[in-house]
Amino acid sequence: MLYSSVISERFRHPRFFGDLADADAVFEDVNPLCGDRVRIQLKLANGSVADARFKGDSCAICMASADLLVEIARGRAIGEVLALAPDDLLTRLEAKIRPSRITCVTLPLQVLKGALTAVGAAR
Amino acid sequence: MTLAERCRPDFAILNRRVNGKPLVYLDSAASSQKPRQVIEAVRRYYETTHANVHRSIHTLGEEATALLESVRDRVRQFIGAAQREEIVFTRGTTDAINLVAQAIGRTVKAGDEVIVTEMEHHSNLIPWQMLCRDRGAVLKAVPVIGEGFLDLEAFTRLLSRRTRVVAVAHVSNVLGTINPVREIAERAHAAGALVLVDGAQAVPNLPVNVQSLGADFYAFSGHKMLGPTGGGVLYGRRAVLDSLEPAWGGGEMIKEVWIDHAQWNDLPWRFEPGTPPIAPIVGLGAAVEYLSAIGMEAVAAHERALCRLTLELLAKNGDTTIYGPRNPEIKGAVVAFNVRGLHPHDVAHLLDQEGIAVRAGHHCAMPLMRRLGVVGTVRASFSVHTTPAEIEHLARSLSNLDLMI
Numbered sequence: 209m210l211y212s213s214v215i216s217e218r219f220r221h222p223r224f225f226g227d228l229a230d231a232d233a234v235f236e237d238v239n240p241l242c243g244d245r246v247r248i249q250l251k252l253a254n255g256s257v258a259d260a261r262f263k264g265d266s267c268a269i270c271m272a273s274a275d276l277l278v279e280i281a282r283g284r285a286i287g288e289v290l291a292l293a294p295d296d297l298l299t300r301l302e303a304k305i306r307p308s309r310i311t312c313v314t315l316p317l318q319v320l321k322g323a324l325t326a327v328g329a330a331r
Numbered sequence: 332m333t334l335a336e337r338c339r340p341d342f343a344i345l346n347r348r349v350n351g352k353p354l355v356y357l358d359s360a361a362s363s364q365k366p367r368q369v370i371e372a373v374r375r376y377y378e379t380t381h382a383n384v385h386r387s388i389h390t391l392g393e394e395a396t397a398l399l400e401s402v403r404d405r406v407r408q409f410i411g412a413a414q415r416e417e418i419v420f421t422r423g424t425t426d427a428i429n430l431v432a433q434a435i436g437r438t439v440k441a442g443d444e445v446i447v448t449e450m451e452h453h454s455n456l457i458p459w460q461m462l463c464r465d466r467g468a469v470l471k472a473v474p475v476i477g478e479g480f481l482d483l484e485a486f487t488r489l490l491s492r493r494t495r496v497v498a499v500a501h502v503s504n505v506l507g508t509i510n511p512v513r514e515i516a517e518r519a520h521a522a523g524a525l526v527l528v529d530g531a532q533a534v535p536n537l538p539v540n541v542q543s544l545g546a547d548f549y550a551f552s553g554h555k556m557l558g559p560t561g562g563g564v565l566y567g568r569r570a571v572l573d574s575l576e577p578a579w580g581g582g583e584m585i586k587e588v589w590i591d592h593a594q595w596n597d598l599p600w601r602f603e604p605g606t607p608p609i610a611p612i613v614g615l616g617a618a619v620e621y622l623s624a625i626g627m628e629a630v631a632a633h634e635r636a637l638c639r640l641t642l643e644l645l646a647k648n649g650d651t652t653i654y655g656p657r658n659p660e661i662k663g664a665v666v667a668f669n670v671r672g673l674h675p676h677d678v679a680h681l682l683d684q685e686g687i688a689v690r691a692g693h694h695c696a697m698p699l700m701r702r703l704g705v706v707g708t709v710r711a712s713f714s715v716h717t718t719p720a721e722i723e724h725l726a727r728s729l730s731n732l733d734l735m736i
Contacts, residue, residue: 210681210735219736242676243693243706265706267674268736309676 352686360712402616441467506655562611
């Protein structure tokens with residue numbers, strides 16, 4: 209096993225891959241290392257992330273990170289989501305990520321925060 | 332004894348183990364490893380000869396100058412240039428292409444056109460993008476068709492009296508396609524355009540003769556051809572170099588200087604401002620000597636056989652998609668591929684566990700990736716020390732990949 213069972217499982221069977229009808233916020237960005245693209249769609253309600261989905265053609269680490277992040281974000285207050293740090297993901301991915309691949313973990317986080325910023329929810 | 336068997340003892344790094352496995356280095360197209368002859372030449376230079384060149388009136392300065400200038404002669408011969416004045420030392424291919432874009436840029440007018448191709452490395456695209464943006468010129472690209480060939484009919488249609496420069500890779504760093512540079516140059520010249528050839532993936536692997544190719548400029552890097560990083564070459568046809576103003580100013584590139592003007596130095600020094608990368612060029616000289624002793628025909632035949640084996644073995648793996656020409660006779664020393672269901676970076680990471688170093692990603696050729704419809708690819712590339720057993724190890728590891736993730 210190269211990465212971890214968490215990464216392997218979420219890469220093979222992501223739970224939150226797809227589109228949201230009537231999303232309130234959509235954002236995507238690119239990992240300059242590899243050109244991977246991740247898109248996150250959000251539904252917001254009462255100052256919280258009501259629902260979220262991600263899409264992207266990306267590596268196993270990035271895919272797992274995005275899936276995990278969306279799971280964590282769903283149902284949480286926007287302030288809490290904005291406070292999420294890479295370590296919150298790294299701990300739950302249960303894998304040693306080498307320095308050259310750390311952006312694969314952090315790209316989804318950057319995209320999620322970008323989505324919230326784009327709708328002004330970050331203020 | 333095969334070529335690889337003869338060469339391997341020269342590459343100390345091949346004794347390394349990576350993740351507990353013997354290193355299998357299949358990333359020479361990104362940067363080659365260095366034989367001891369090159370490392371020793373650099374060490375010897377620093378330990379016995381180092382001084383600044385061209386200006387120092389002392390023994391070391393004279394010896395360093397003679398050494399540097401002897402590499403110029405060796406390189407001239409290696410790529411079949413007519414005169415030593417046509418060999419400009421640079422820091423690498425990127426530096427060389429930027430030099431040309433900068434120098435030609437001064438003469439480009441709004442509405443002029445530059446033609447690149449869809450398969451260019453960013454280093455032979457971005458300098459032209461910048462030039463066109465600055466001068467109001469138009470950038471056009473020759474499409475890639477079929478297995479990864481340039482659409483020459485489309486190229487001919489793109490050519491016009493407005494075309495100033497045609498910039499094309501000799502060998503694609505992803506597809507491995509050997510482009511018909513001679514034909515491209517003939518058509519470009521007929522339209523009155525200059526031709527710059529990015530030879531970074533050709534000079535390390537194929538016999539190259541800049542005169543028979545008809546290139547006006549030919550750029551390549553030392554570090555991809557067994558030499559150190561930080562040194563490269565720009566070949567420029569004498570008549571063209573003579574017509575150009577220097578790209579950059581500084582010491583060394585002038586004859587006489589006043590506060591408000593200066594007289595440029597002779598070729599090639601006019602294009603070499605500042606202290607050149609002496610040690611990397613000395614190392615490049617040793618690399619040229621090393622490759623010349625083997626003979627570039629022999630190097631090319633060796634790598635063609637490896638390419639053929641790689642294509643054969645990968646084609647047997649039903650989960651693998653190969654990019655670029657399938658015929659090794661018309662291909663350089665690279666094979667790009669993807670494994671179904673796996674991202675190229677995951678494949679590279681997995682192969683690293685087996686001690687195998689390959690490149691994965693967009694290979695600094697994002698427009699080509701878009702053309703191929705992929706985010707990236709894995710790329711295996713070969714050098715003089717690569718063996719068939721290493722290629723078999725790659726193929727075996729690839730067929731076990733899915734179990735590992």
